[in-house]
Amino acid sequence: MASPEGDLALTVKELSNVYEELTLLYRMSEVFSFLSIDEICLRMAEEAVNSIGVEMSAVLIADEGNQNLHTKAFRGCWDDKRVFPRDEGVIWKAIDSKKPSAFCALAETEHQAYFPGLTSLMVCPILGKARVMGALVVSGKGSGEEFLSSDSKLLMAITSQAGLAIENALLYKELESLLVGAIKALVKALEASSCWTAGHTERVTEYALAIGRTLGVNADLLERLKISALLHDIGKIATPKEILNKNDALDEEEWREIKRHPLLGAEILVELQQFEDIILSIKYHHEHWDGRNGLFKLKHGEIPLMARILSVADAFDAMTSDRPYRSMMTRDDAVSEIVSCSGTQFDPAVVDAFLIWIKGSGPTPQHQVS
Template identity: 30%
Template structure:
């Protein structure tokens, strides 16, 4: 089962706190209350809270000061301000200090429930997006390590740190089989007491790890479910472990170890997706151990690395679309924007006679060009009005953030530069570096036209979509100033063919 989200209500009126308890007693959330800001800060220091509701007007430490202190303790906590006496100024101040929302009393309990639901959905999306990015980085890092050494002693400790990080685990270990004693011992670990690492030995069939070794079956443990399993009746479970994954290490001559991940602090339990990903890492580790023992020639090593790089590329390409969807989902007003930009850049690339490899690269660029928006606050991305100067400066950072995210993926080195410059203008008045003309990479100039056109014809929180004819006129008007004239000519030819095809279909009807 999933651990319940922790929701904290802070109000100096104990009757109101009791109402909150009663209203949410049947919901799948854990309600906590505090009657003042000082107690609330102490609670957040001792127990991670997901959402905090703060009454603005409280004696002692008022709502704004409590908000500041809570954000100092946990910057990721989501805070909603509640008040019956609020003004526009107090709302603005709260939002500047990092509040997620601002609700006026009195309000219906259903309004609170909707707010909680929206925040939890946002946190879940952010968590999954972080996981996807971490998985990509971890796969790349593991490949780099595997390609640089055949010394498994060095390999194991580095890969273990990578796996623990990407799995959001609090500790992990790789247990290998001592075939002479038929016992498992810890080869490498992360976050586990050194004394346990030195002394722990588990016989085949004993404990959970021994059972996984003997049965050659992966195991996902959530909460206290192991206590009800008759095959583990004699196993003493560590109470601090909230969720675990055990995966057998399969090699040519049988199962020779177990890869173990534990969560002791992270409140989200492991899932079947986590079990599958851990199994992939276990397979790679098993292969790495065998390669470290059997590499005889450089040719064998190169063949293995080529295969591994192909696998990495396929894994990456399969993840790109999902990652792009997650990026679009962060801003509901740009849902589908990445796929539309991908279509336009491919159409232009075809029109300009790009090679197959270049078009593949443009496809990825189209999907990931706005990946940097994951670093921009939701409230800025979806603001329904004109952006303030500091908010606009935040938005302008997304090309740089996006370039930083993907520049470490060697096989797509060129993508980073293209994303970095896709808001430069042909006349040099763009950002982030004010490049002009041929200084801007051609692929960035193509992306600028495609991105701008789709932005114009799409609905935004601050305006309705622009008619297609007017958007085309804007593209023409920007030729030579905002846009590369050659790219504009190519794009207009594409749009003319599309319009002609639509007219032909309409004539048939």
């Protein structure tokens, strides 16, 4: 007959396990929400090793057709080139049943040949709300210990949070793809209205992203910069076509109209509340670093970083492209002009990053200028 002390000890242990699981759930939900899919998978593999003390963990993600599993991240000894096609094997069974499977003595089961070299195995499905994400595979508990129910609970806590985070990240990517597609359609409509702007947006986007990477900006800001670059001239939709397509030099009044396009672009996009930083980057991308020129007379840090990057990328493409009132500059001349305007028109740090890029890889071949 169990003693009160023994019952109490068992209750305390159960409470400790529940607390550990809840703590892990909270920590994972906080961490995963800020990570990319690759980072989520890597963190999942690391947490599996750390939380239950296994020698190997591997995160397998299903392809779009949900017919094959590919390794996305792993820790320990694992064949990351192996592909697991849909079959009756233990991994797909765990996924289809939506339940974990554990084998403490793998050599004594029918699955030994399926996982040569592994002595034990636990498979936990990674599931989103509406789709299968993949599976977490672990093996080799320390000192030959058996897998416990608390182990499967902890791993399922990890995979449940990771599955939702991966699903959300995939949905975000799909929405982002739709958004970028819509933006590109708008840009094509803009560039179709002027024979002088074809390809400009694509090139400015390439240059801006290259400068951003050289500056070391994070992946999230790079995505925002990409959208900013794609939309930076959207205000020209409201510019009269006769000005955009004029074959002679623009007069003073026409220049004033052209210079309004950053403000017009911001006004066009104002309803996109989630794009506030992007709208400000578009609005201020022709401001000068020293504040002496530009529509709003902002200077230095008052100008958003993305706008400062766009300013250099936009100017470089404009100088190395033909215009109705002048011929294109050579690349060297355009670079010299940007250097000469560092500290006045352009942010010196952005110019330094531009020079590192241009002297290294530079524009892609189809965008090279003479």
